[in-house]
Amino acid sequence: MIKNGLVDDANQKTVEIILAGDPVLTDIKLAIEVIPEMSNETILHSGPPISWKEMCQAQKNAVIGGMLFEGLADSHEKAIKLVERGEVILSPCNEHATVGGMTGITTASMSVYVLKNLKYGNIAFCNHHEGWPIKALHWGNNDTDVITHLQWLDRVLTPVLRFAIKEMGGLNVKKIVSKALNMNDECHSRCTAATALFIAEIAPYLATSDLDRDSVKQSFEFLRRSEVFFLHIIMSAIKSIVEPAKGIEYSTIVTNQARNGVEFGIKVSSLGDEWFTGPASPIHGLYSPGYGSEDAGLDIGDSCVTELVGLGGFSIAASPSMALMKGETTEQALEQTKQMAKITFAKNPFFTIPYLNFEGAPLGIDIRKVIETGITPFIDTAIIHKNGGLIGSGIACAPLQCFEKAIQAFKKKYQQ
Amino acid sequence: MIKNGLVDDANQKTVEIILAGDPVLTDIKLAIEVIPEMSNETILHSGPPISWKEMCQAQKNAVIGGMLFEGLADSHEKAIKLVERGEVILSPCNEHATVGGMTGITTASMSVYVLKNLKYGNIAFCNHHEGWPIKALHWGNNDTDVITHLQWLDRVLTPVLRFAIKEMGGLNVKKIVSKALNMNDECHSRCTAATALFIAEIAPYLATSDLDRDSVKQSFEFLRRSEVFFLHIIMSAIKSIVEPAKGIEYSTIVTNQARNGVEFGIKVSSLGDEWFTGPASPIHGLYSPGYGSEDAGLDIGDSCVTELVGLGGFSIAASPSMALMKGETTEQALEQTKQMAKITFAKNPFFTIPYLNFEGAPLGIDIRKVIETGITPFIDTAIIHKNGGLIGSGIACAPLQCFEKAIQAFKKKYQQ
Numbered sequence: 088m089i090k091n092g093l094v095d096d097a098n099q100k101t102v103e104i105i106l107a108g109d110p111v112l113t114d115i116k117l118a119i120e121v122i123p124e125m126s127n128e129t130i131l132h133s134g135p136p137i138s139w140k141e142m143c144q145a146q147k148n149a150v151i152g153g154m155l156f157e158g159l160a161d162s163h164e165k166a167i168k169l170v171e172r173g174e175v176i177l178s179p180c181n182e183h184a185t186v187g188g189m190t191g192i193t194t195a196s197m198s199v200y201v202l203k204n205l206k207y208g209n210i211a212f213c214n215h216h217e218g219w220p221i222k223a224l225h226w227g228n229n230d231t232d233v234i235t236h237l238q239w240l241d242r243v244l245t246p247v248l249r250f251a252i253k254e255m256g257g258l259n260v261k262k263i264v265s266k267a268l269n270m271n272d273e274c275h276s277r278c279t280a281a282t283a284l285f286i287a288e289i290a291p292y293l294a295t296s297d298l299d300r301d302s303v304k305q306s307f308e309f310l311r312r313s314e315v316f317f318l319h320i321i322m323s324a325i326k327s328i329v330e331p332a333k334g335i336e337y338s339t340i341v342t343n344q345a346r347n348g349v350e351f352g353i354k355v356s357s358l359g360d361e362w363f364t365g366p367a368s369p370i371h372g373l374y375s376p377g378y379g380s381e382d383a384g385l386d387i388g389d390s391c392v393t394e395l396v397g398l399g400g401f402s403i404a405a406s407p408s409m410a411l412m413k414g415e416t417t418e419q420a421l422e423q424t425k426q427m428a429k430i431t432f433a434k435n436p437f438f439t440i441p442y443l444n445f446e447g448a449p450l451g452i453d454i455r456k457v458i459e460t461g462i463t464p465f466i467d468t469a470i471i472h473k474n475g476g477l478i479g480s481g482i483a484c485a486p487l488q489c490f491e492k493a494i495q496a497f498k499k500k501y502q503q
Numbered sequence: 504m505i506k507n508g509l510v511d512d513a514n515q516k517t518v519e520i521i522l523a524g525d526p527v528l529t530d531i532k533l534a535i536e537v538i539p540e541m542s543n544e545t546i547l548h549s550g551p552p553i554s555w556k557e558m559c560q561a562q563k564n565a566v567i568g569g570m571l572f573e574g575l576a577d578s579h580e581k582a583i584k585l586v587e588r589g590e591v592i593l594s595p596c597n598e599h600a601t602v603g604g605m606t607g608i609t610t611a612s613m614s615v616y617v618l619k620n621l622k623y624g625n626i627a628f629c630n631h632h633e634g635w636p637i638k639a640l641h642w643g644n645n646d647t648d649v650i651t652h653l654q655w656l657d658r659v660l661t662p663v664l665r666f667a668i669k670e671m672g673g674l675n676v677k678k679i680v681s682k683a684l685n686m687n688d689e690c691h692s693r694c695t696a697a698t699a700l701f702i703a704e705i706a707p708y709l710a711t712s713d714l715d716r717d718s719v720k721q722s723f724e725f726l727r728r729s730e731v732f733f734l735h736i737i738m739s740a741i742k743s744i745v746e747p748a749k750g751i752e753y754s755t756i757v758t759n760q761a762r763n764g765v766e767f768g769i770k771v772s773s774l775g776d777e778w779f780t781g782p783a784s785p786i787h788g789l790y791s792p793g794y795g796s797e798d799a800g801l802d803i804g805d806s807c808v809t810e811l812v813g814l815g816g817f818s819i820a821a822s823p824s825m826a827l828m829k830g831e832t833t834e835q836a837l838e839q840t841k842q843m844a845k846i847t848f849a850k851n852p853f854f855t856i857p858y859l860n861f862e863g864a865p866l867g868i869d870i871r872k873v874i875e876t877g878i879t880p881f882i883d884t885a886i887i888h889k890n891g892g893l894i895g896s897g898i899a900c901a902p903l904q905c906f907e908k909a910i911q912a913f914k915k916k917y918q919q
Binding site: 266269271279280282283284287288290291292293295300301304306307308310311407408411416417418442443444445 | 682685686687695696698699700702703704706707708709710711716717719720722723724726727823824827832833834857858859860861
């Protein structure tokens, strides 16, 4: 039997560490400069570890795109050969204090956000969200346009945002998320308010900068059109506040949650570095005209790090517009958030849900409760075509298997 | 007896005109250049007509402030003498295609928004919201700081915003309101999202302008700090879409609604230029520390033009944060919006309420329904000190008397 008293104390400690987190966007640097154990030949990907052979096609496309972007290969064929010969290192973002959206491909010369958790001093990383284009590396595309846009992000957007962030002495991300969650964002699939608030924060600093003015203009135009842009800043912020909550003995709180389009994986605070996995789920939602479930890839990306602290699917009641986009009513969204409260240990007082009279969002997935109730985390997510490209938006349910494996490991560790 | 068939047809026509309105912020000009029947000695004020003697102290303070700002007098005493001698013209904003926030004082050399209703070609006006300071002309203050800030608005902010508005070829206000109402703004007392979206709209145009860069910076800093700023743009937009709905025979829809701190006045589409008035109401809400209801002035300002189309108190269910600021629960806010649906003729498909599954906001106050139900419009509003200064935020109920007078006039006109 699990000693619930010990576990509750451990879980309390775990969520207190998460709540004490103070994530500040301090800089934007090259991945190679800052990400631990990064190399020019390293291709980081979303989700738990996976081999090239097992990867879904969209993620494979993005690996190839990443290699083209880096100049590791000059054709798809050459890229594939290099990967097959093991001349590039495939590694999960999550093992490098990093999170990656959707396919999650992150390579050496990409710009990454440097998110510092001021409370604990640790740092986490995420590359830019590619914004409004429906073809993008994170969506599993690797066309020339995609590569050109990645280059634009680094060449034009990065210096502009970096200047603003440095000038303002770092951006308090928790404050923006807290505000945006009260503005119809669930801060995962919808970041409309967060992105607008971000623009308002950086605008004064950019007004008097010596930056190329056309770059500033292009950046503002891109941000205005890219309503989910702020998501990757949120993802790295949440990664930075969850990391210190690892390694708490007896804690049954989930501290990693990530999918690679084939498997959904979790880690648990007390259970070290082991991934517990289950099959990635299909996504239920609404499709762009001309597409249907037969076109869709399975659940993918590290963005479900947001659900670990109560955002996204856990706060869908805070975002009727997101619920609507997924074909749900407000009542269904409220019910969904209430379901998530059944599998979480606490409420997040910083992230509140207006239509529940500002009750805190469900915080801290407790593997005991998942097993007891049979309810698994709801993940808000984009839907990509199995061959790449954004085709819809929906909800995935995490597979029960990873929680079953985790609870077995927990019992084994603590009941010997 | 009122011929309900004729009235319903007329009301339908009235709301269709309102819904067809297409308000675009096209320019910012000096009041004297654009406001009809404006002169250097004209002081426009909020609410129905009122004499100097009858004015509340806060509005008197603002009249004096407006005269100091215009250089019509160089001291309070001289200003008062001039007014008492009838050497300035006091006139309601509403009689000049204009709306004024709170005290509503609008003078010749102030910058005003030029809001054009593209559908009908008419134009409406409103001066700048003075933003974050809790002492301001619209709050009924006239200190040197207040005058200096008014000068800053005209000298620094106006050229910056004017440039952006001209460059973008005019700003579609309905689109921003529509979006903001789904982002926890009720677009009267809370315009946090609308203001952030406005910043995002103007930022690209300001990036490459030849404007003084420090003016651009100061403007962004001011806007970021002034979350209700966009209200005055909304007010003039709504004024522009309601004006063409006047003069519809048999229509019982309210087309003006305004208060001067002494009286609450309405006009009705079919009843010409007559104001029907009742006593201005006390405001129920929450006060800044150190203040209470004994300090408060009565309901004041033309901002309740927003309630005519379903914003503000009519859409409080769209803004749990505003409800919270007024000491209400989400359930109370939902109930309040449902109450407003009982006295309105239609729903506004452009302005929707997320937590009612995007049902349209209650549109078109029908004086018949007000009389039948005894329910009067809820107005979201700021609370100012009786001697001037912002001290809280709350809800006022329009007095029944003005609706009783209007229905009598209606019966008299159409039953002879």
